[in-house]
Amino acid sequence: MKKTEKTPEGAVSRALFIQATQALGAVLAFEFPADAVLSRYFRDNRELGHRDRGFIAETVYAVLRRLRWLRRLAGDKATPRELLLAWFARGEGWPMRNFEGLASATERDWVAGVKAAELGEASLAERADLPDWLAERLMNGFDEAGVLALAQGLNRAAPLDLRANVLKIERDALLARLREDRIGAEPGALSPQAVRLSGKPALQKHPLFLDGSFEVQDEGSQLLGLLVQPKRGELVVDFCAGAGGKTLQLGAMMRSTGRLYAFDVSEKRLAKLKPRMARAGLSNVHPVLIAHENDAKLKRMAGKADRVLVDAPCSGLGTLRRNPDLKWRQSPAAVDEMVAKQGAILAAAARLVRPGGRLVYATCSLLAEENDAVVDAFLEAHPQFRPVSAEGVLEKQGVSLETGERLRLLPHRHDTDGFFAAVMERVANA
Template sequence: MRLHPAVATHLEEVLREVLRFTGPADVVVSRYFREHPKLGPRERGAVAEGAFAVLRNKLSYASFAESGTGSLMRRLALLGLADVAGIDALAGLTTEENDWLQRIARIDRSSLPLAMRANLPPWLLEKLVQQDGEEATLALSDALNRPAPLDLRVNALKAKREDALAGLAEAGITAEPTPFAPLGIRVPKKPALQNIPMFREGLIEVQDEGSQLLAQIVAARRGEMVVDFCAGAGGKTLALGAAMRNTGRLYAFDVSEKRLAKLKPRLARSGLSNVHPGVIAHENDTKVKRLAGKVDRVLVDAPCSGLGTLRRNPDMKWRQTMDSVAELNAKQAAILDSAARLLKAGGRLVYATCSLLPEENEAIASAFLAKHADFMLVPMREVLAEQKIPLEMQDYLKLQPHVHQTDGFFAAVFERRK
């Protein structure tokens, strides 16, 4: 079934806004769909995926689009749609446009310059090549420039993984267990989850396998007092609450009321009653100070560049800069310092990011240890063995899309000395 010619026009309009990089691409796309309610599900899918394909391949597509006729935005839209649906699915092409797309399809991508093959901004490409070498950087960028599968977490309070897999199979959805997270399920395609009773009843929740592992290494136990310091929309909060078997007290703090509001419907589905969401003004809010020295475990999923999530958020690589990363570093250190005050003796502190950059990861962890003699690093290999997670790591958790098929994550585990 071919796409209606109007889809390319809609994608042109979306790209005009998205490529300004004034805000997150998914927000821009969602707003466009609200303004155009008559667009059907298939057309919406093509427009959204087409926009993300252009963002993933911006450097090479911009170069390809310099040839051909018509407007630049039209050519970019056609490249995006050809990427996600195939040239044969595009209706309304002129002979010239069809010939041009066929010529582009025959280009040997391996012959392109490094920057165009990686489709990364120069500052980031240079950093990654210095860090890991050209070959590893190309392998990483290739993984980052592919759409991510859909990962689900089974709510252990309501179901077992094998039962959830059987339920998905009954619904005609292909799925498999994730290799590392014990409650994870990977779905290659993206079904409409809201139509599946298991999702509506809170038996499954959307969460990347890497994110599930971050929650697991916190090792939250029954009856403990636990804080998710930068809870956001609460994916890790829900995983922590289930690990605590709905006992103890779990505080979900965030500076964004809008982000925390997204936790409410998820919390209602989950069946958890031990979660206490709270909006805080900053990391030294009185709500935080009241808990000083009382908490068993704290997870700091720090605000970061998000460069490990480019499979899902390809616009992040074009929106971040070296300066914006430097600003985040100061914020990350301040949040970690503040969160550390909450821990009682023997308590566990997990610092995590979805970044690939050492200055947001190892550098922050090292600086924290240098400043806090009352904390020690717990080597990640010990934490993973304790949690029976079959991953080989040294001091830190470093998940990479091309190696582990997860988003890019970093984590360090600290313990307050007794």
């Protein structure tokens, strides 16, 4: 978009402000995920340049992160425009002169009021910028200070992590090649396959992406793949493979040998996996669409798999850094439904594990009911499975992380998305 007006330094044009207001309005309908709504908005408004899109996306995400606070400042019924004005006044600390080209005199009086507003005492949920139900449920796993620290961690933007495809390139070689291209990159602090970028460069056309040398994958998610620890020649099942984030990692760790079944109930997601497998150079992956977790297709594999990963469908609350709208779109009823589904999927997937084989249950949730409670109930009902220490499994692969028996990754502690995982083994003679 061309700047047609003169704007004070640091301010934006009236036209761009209107675009941001429209995009925010579409996102705040909460009918679809924010990233999908924004992609659509940008497709429909092709005149927007790279920088303007960046501004709109960052602004919309900032408002989503602090929505509760902004509504306290601007009023419960604040319009998208008022929310944006309040964000720039208080979140960005714009001086009044920045609003001159954007807002009417009446609106500027309102902005001055917002700037001066002092909020009264706030509840924990208000301070954490979370809905009440979510703050309450988090209190099952954290104390008040813990919830606040977690919420702050979740309100920061996530870094961009890559996973070196060990079938094609070692992590150090990938780092060197990226740096040659002046892409700021450091080895990940936790996963031996991870590279953390310092910025957010567009990489879809990078030759190392096109030739499958790397994939984008959060470092925490990479640790879940490491917990599966698949070996060459094994029979491995990725029960909820989706578009294959972890399938690709597992396939590379198996050096494209053995058999890796990628199950999912979503045809659309599995379809996305196929070109990724080809790019990654994997010939051991078999995507299989299943109707549900008890699909008859699974019967012939009962008791045969060396490793089974259940990357369960979950509330996704551990990914709030990337999807801040989720906290406003999720509901307690949806979480309860998810918990029942998680138990059913875990029990069905467990039937595939051979005696002596391993089962990994993982989520990107932070809620005890989707994590420990599901695993506790499973172990109680399945005495043929015993827990294995996640810390020990990771240590054997060179990852030193004091996590104890179950893996718990938290944005404010580990600078990854929030993840939970438990490793279990089917006892040899069961």
